[in-house]
Amino acid sequence: TQYNGVKSQDGDPDPKDPAKVKMPSWEESACVKKAPNTAKKGEPCDDFPNDDDVTLKPCENKYWCVNATCEGHCKADKDCPKNSKCGVFEIPLDTSDPQDKKYDVFTGLKVCTPMPGATNACLGQSDCKAEAKAKYCRPYEIELPKPATGTAEYKYTISGLCIEPEQGFGDPGAQCGPSNGKSCKSGICLGTQDNQGKTQPGWCTDFCNAKGDCPASMTFTGYNNQQAKAYCQGILWGHNGTASPLDNLYIPVCLPDVANSSLSDCSSDFKCSGANEACAAIPIMTGPDKPAVADFRCRNVKNNPQNDPNPTKKVGESCNPNPAQGDAEECISGLCMPDSASNKGYCSALCKDNATCGSNDGMFCDTEHLLVARKDPKMSAKAPMCLKKKSCIPCAYDYQCATGNLCTWPDAKAEFGRCAPPCETDADCAKTDGGGKCEAQKDWTGKATALKTCTPTSCK
Secondary structure (H helix, E strand, C coil), rough: CCCCCCCCCEEECCCCCEEEEEECCCECCCCCCCCCEEEECCCCCCCCCCCCCCCCECCCCCCCCHHHHHCCCCCCCCHHCCCEEEEEEEEEEEECCHCCCCCEEEEEEEEEEEECCCCCCCHHHHHHHCCCCCEEEEEEEEEEECCCCCCCCEEEEEEEEECCCCCCCCCCCCCCEECCCCCEECCEECCCCCCCCCCEEEECCEEEEHHHHHHCCEEECCCCCCEEEEEEEEEEEEECCCHHHHEEEEEEEEEEEECCCCCCEECCCCCCCCCCEEEEEEEEECCCCCCCEEEEEEEEEECCCCCCCEEEEEEEEEECCCCCCCCCCEEECEEECEEEEEECCECECCCCCCCCCCHHEEEEEECCCECCCCCCCHHHEEEEEEECCCCCCCCHHHHHHCCEEEECCCCCCCCCCCECCECCCHHHHHHCCCCECCCCCCCCCECCCCEEEEECCCCC
């Protein structure tokens, strides 16, 4: 397949008929000759053909060796080999200015995904405990059924199937990726590159729906068998064919807590008794059609528990919202939020009421603050937090502002937008800390929305 060249997510004029719109998509290209001595569809293949391990053959379609099984394009499950299902791989593209670091088009390809011995649908390991053999839950992205009439709300979602994993594939913590050529039971190998983009030992993880789906401890075989407790958190997986974060797709996976936190439940009062621990809101979510959850756990806030000094700053005190890697945590809560001036921040905390937050400089307990924002409010997850309701606070989307304020982009080429009060007329702006003019709210692309804001004009 090859991309059809459309530069806008909303489509371009069709060169064959200007009255029509050509939407971004992948098109069938000419058939190419299969390389000799390669694995056929459904056969084991070499996920890393450029390393020294030649135990397995490369896939006949060099682009689609999926978790060590040779796969190909599909329209439905029937197009896939035995023990595979038709899933979706999304490919976002930057078709305009590479310097803006923003994707312009979001496309998806339907590709077969290995699912050996698949039985029932699942969203975590506990869903497969009752299965006779298929006791492991493997995630994948799928296309949602099209409605009989009208347009579907969302194109894709995350699902999973109870499977019998391939022999020799790694459990959580097992080394994987280019460093040793090994694959994972979950199909997810994390940490294969360091911050400079250099290859390093990756590690397998598990698909989870709650902390209880994760092992009590993960042993990292690629790192001298170091051990860490595990918790469940969603990681970004796909964009659902749009630029909006409200329908993003996530896969919740088991992640290591390297600080050796207690990870005890703190949802009742947001308080923790452990030394240097604070209550943290951990997001667990999949697709926008399924409810997201905030899991509140006590975590050690020190980045380097052995050597860092204890954090001392309380709610409302200034902090650095953009610390360098390795810098010690300043806030007792572990939460430093950006303030209205560039590179300035303030310590926040989870809260039940204003008593935790005070009222200095617009601070209040935002009980409607969204940890995970969705188009359908019933699918969102809340995490009440001490926030400042001020103009000029940097943002990308509305949910990153204090509840009641909106995010507007006066300059689409800027690094970020700014929070601002909503309005209907200029008169509404007179008693706010925003600009004096009531103007159309603009999103990150510069397009006007149906709402208006007192757009700030003097943010520093």
